[in-house]
Amino acid sequence: MVATKNSASPLAGLSEQALAHVAEYFQALADPMRLRILNTLRSGEHNVGELTELCGCSTANVSRHLAALAKQGMVGRESRGTSVYYSIADASIYALCDLVCCNIARQFEQQASVHKSFTKATQKRGRNHP
Amino acid sequence: MVATKNSASPLAGLSEQALAHVAEYFQALADPMRLRILNTLRSGEHNVGELTELCGCSTANVSRHLAALAKQGMVGRESRGTSVYYSIADASIYALCDLVCCNIARQFEQQASVHKSFTKATQKRGRNHP
DNA sequence: CATCTATTTGCGCAATTAGGCAAATAATGA
DNA sequence: TCATTATTTGCCTAATTGCGCAAATAGATG
Known part of the structure; x- marks a missing residue:
């Protein structure tokens, strides 16, 4: 990683990779359904089935969106019983x-x-x- | 607009349209080159040619990216002479x-x-x- | 083990998007 | 006016993305 270390701000002097990373982070937030999921999780943890119903989205897609959010460390995952509960991690x-x-x-x-x-x-x- | 929840925060109870709007906003930030442009504009206004050089991007693409940022009200546009100067608006x-x-x-x-x-x-x- | 439920994932499709190239537009000056 | 410079836009291609569908996994229970 090529850090230019210009400490004027976190955004200043970011390497190509870091910039790509920030972009990916924003990308995870750049979808209405993912925002809806995050919004729903605001009230507390929910499993995939609950989110499916609360967000009006297919189970498969909710799962995918959650994976995208988890990849960015936005939500946390916890298996309990046969369900997987997601919650805001950040x-x-x-x-x-x-x-x-x-x-x-x-x-x-x-x-x-x-x-x-x-x-x-x-x-x-x-x-x-x- | 259909407000479905109590307004504990700006994100709570957002309509479909508002959610899409927020997503578009994040989408504008979800690109490394646009982040680079914003980062470059941090030092002050620049015209398209300068940004082209500073960001290592073709003129056409810089122009397009600036249009995307301007659409979200992130940058302002001002024609001076034959050049167009962009600056951070927000x-x-x-x-x-x-x-x-x-x-x-x-x-x-x-x-x-x-x-x-x-x-x-x-x-x-x-x-x-x- | 078999089975049921909940979740994840592979695949294909349609829609979007960034970038390259070239033509079109805008503003300035000879 | 024409020429020059700077910026924008139209068209195309390659790559990405979100979704539906169905198959595959993981965990619990009989």
């Missing part, structure tokens, strides 16, 4: 999602009130659609 | 990336400890040489 995921939701909410606000001026600066900011 | 992106990097660093630590010798107790955390 609560900071929700911090990520909350940040994104805030950003998107902000976008919606801006979109909703294009002609209103609630931005403090009077600059013309990125409202450009061809 | 600094909270870096908070996202930093969170992810911390999570991944943690993963690396755990992987490293496990890989090194699984006979040791995993409560010692002294493994950090990126």
Whole structure:
């Protein structure tokens, strides 16, 4: 691994591999059904069958999505009896999602009130659609 | 929009559309080259040609990636002369990336400890040489 | 062991996507 | 005007991805 070690921020000076790793992490979150699963797991652990019902998704796909999330260390796996229970392994995921939701909410606000001026600066900011 | 759950957090009770929107947001971050572009923009605004050189990517692709980032409101666009300058429009992106990097660093630590010798107790955390 | 249930995985298909190449567009200057 | 530079976009290909279906595994119970 070629670490450039520019310690301005964790993102600064990342190697190709590290960048790919971060991208994979985001990729795991870039699916509505996986987000739904994570959201469902917020209330506590659930097995695959429960998630299948709660998320309205086939068992096979829930299993696959859980595998993808587990690969990124987002959820933990625990076999109990004939079932496999999954739970959130990294609560900071929700911090990520909350940040994104805030950003998107902000976008919606801006979109909703294009002609209103609630931005403090009077600059013309990125409202450009061809 | 159908809110199905109590709103303990922004992620809770998200409609299908909102969930898809969040997923799209993460999707925009789920590419190494786009992360590299964002990382490069951290030092300040750059035009497409500069980013092409700094990121080692073709002009067309840089342009496309920038369009994807702009679509999510992550970067802003400003034409000056014959060039188009892009800059970070939402600094909270870096908070996202930093969170992810911390999570991944943690993963690396755990992987490293496990890989090194699984006979040791995993409560010692002294493994950090990126 | 046989069997049932729960979960995982292999395979194929349809849809999406990143990248290369070239043509099209925009802005500047002779 | 035409030429030049900078950026965007259309088209194509290769690779990836999510899903449905069915077969395969793992664990518990008779």
